[in-house]
């Protein structure tokens with residue numbers, strides 16, 4: 023039994039944003055209220071109490087886009103280290119992408135990932151399975167059976183499905199599962215050898231640029247396909263105004279389309295890319311300032327449904343290369359929430375209610391996970407968040423095996439200080455206690 | 456004079472005053488090149504190493520000649536393509552270099568930022584001899600030197616740079632260098648090779664070569680990589696030459712005084728016709744000599760900090 027007192031509870035699913043007490047029993051939320059009469063709580067034992075004054079209590083974050091690299095690239099990350107990174111960042115449920123080695127395209131591999139997640143015993147790890155066998159973009163995977171083994175979404179994330187007919191068939195066939203097809207929108211021919219967003223910054227650095235249309239042309243295609251098939255489409259990591267136009271059109275038409283945005287695309291732009299720091303190399307690439315501003319507005323007005331980290335760990339020596347030769351990707355599980363707080367919530371660009379809505383409630387609803395709210399009866403997945411706590415992002419502190427974050431060395435303010443999963447305390451920030 | 460910089464990576468980092476110091480130093484260096492005995496003791500005992508990931512006999516021998524005249528020892532590090540294909544990373548190379556007794560490293564690499572990557576990891580000086588599409592500062596300095604030699608200065612002059620601007624480190628570095636010194640630069644090429652974002656340089660962009668040639672004091676034709684045709688960037692050499700080739704008829708629009716430059720090596724008959732390249736207006740051969748003088752000036756400034764008298 024756990025009694026959290028005087029927390030600033032933010033739970034959009036219940037329309038709560040204010041000081042509340044929360045009572046947890048048997049791993050689930052029992053009650054939430056302004057003050058809880060003690061006689062209703064005790065079933066004999068003395069509850070453990072925690073005074074949360076001055077701190078927020080959020081439902082555990084639900085991260086719809088994570089790369090945990092296991093199986094095959096455990097030197098970058100594995101499911102255990104990634105789970106530790108998750109709870110350190112306040113993430114209690116995550117969807118991990120299928121672009122491992124081998125690709126998650128069989129029942130045994132889906133079951134393996136889910137089992138490794140349970141063995142780690144921290145965040146809930148939900149596998150996404152590939153859309154096409156081996157992610158070759160040619161033949162559909164056995165989606166119905168993959169779902170039976172625990173897949174909760176289908177995605178060839180890491181590359182776009184280049185063949186429009188295959189994508190159309192995927193949106194049709196995935197209806198058997200009820201799971202969304204998650205599209206990494208990238209037209210390979212348009213992207214070419216690009217290593218950052220095409221624009222003045224890429225021209226000045228002499229780095230090959232990929233035009234925004236490399237993303238938005240495929241996003242438009244996929245939205246139209248979702249409309250025509252009636253399939254369930256989720257656009258991963260949207261980053262251009264063109265994609266937003268397609269998304270708005272699809273939503274206005276009433277099609278089953280959702281989208282996520284990554285914190286780095288809301289905070290950084292192509293102008294921030296240093297020639298020799300490949301921690302800023304990410305796919306989709308950092309947007310123009312105009313795109314960045316449009317993304318933020320679209321998140322605030324609900325055009326973009328949710329936040330997701332796109333945590334993409336790479337070993338230090340892989341990133342310690344000239345920009346064009348380094349792999350794409352940033353680590354983000356441990357910095358997403360502090361970065362959003364520092365750069366978006368504190369300056370008043372994003373409300374705390376919308377933050378929790380977008381990073382907990384909406385992804386849980388979209389992917390049908392038992393998470394994202396502190397409603398009585400739900401698993402007690404919770405984050406205690408200290409808006410005043412500051413820390414310099416430091417490589418040696420990271421739980422992730424990789425440290426390829428552009429925020430390295432920056433001071434962020436607003437960190438998770440305790441994380442519970444199913445009522446168990448799974449993370450406590452040492453310096454904050 | 457004092458020269459505190461360890462590296463020369465990009466024109467963008469230099470002030471107009473610093474550029475003038477390099478060019479003025481190159482004037483005395485060029486005087487040495489006219490002497491019967493072209494050898495100075497200035498940098499005796501210093502080691503200059505060449506690290507060329509892209510083959511370029513011209514640029515490499517220009518640097519080697521410059522270093523040797525100044526009395527430095529030169530060596531070429533055999534990296535070429537073999538160690539790249541064996542998977543040796545630039546980071547490994549940097550570690551190896553740090554352990555060698557080198558004072559100055561001259562780097563050419565296909566990846567933008569590779570020289571800076573090395574400079575950030577090495578205590579020794581680094582000269583960028585061309586990185587990807589990013590920068591080629593010594594080429595720009597020698598081009599501007601050649602113009603200054605003819606005109607006395609470049610302020611107020613109009614220079615047209617024509618060709619594959621998008622992929623050209625020469626165009627980028629020249630535009631930066633010339634505008635810092637008060638010249639007017641116009642970049643010319645077909646839209647596929649001159650995208651609008653090149654306006655980051657703060658210069659005018661134009662698709663119309665003939666119109667821009669009027670009133671030009673100098674025109675620089677960029678080398679066209681013939682493979683670009685296969686990528687669809689231009690339809691044919693014939694049409695390219697017709698629209699953007701430096702021909703005698705076209706040069707008539709600019710007038711007899713207009714200088715002709717080319718960073719070399721030339722595709723004669725494509726971006727420049729032989730009669731133009733070999734005309735009295737052309738300073739293409741002088742560019743080669745000036746390249747040695749400018750590189751001498753740089754090596755001298757970087758290795759001595761400008762502290763000792765170079766030309767005794």
Ligand SMILES: [Zn+2]
Nearest residue numbers: 179180206258
């Ligand atoms: Zn992706």
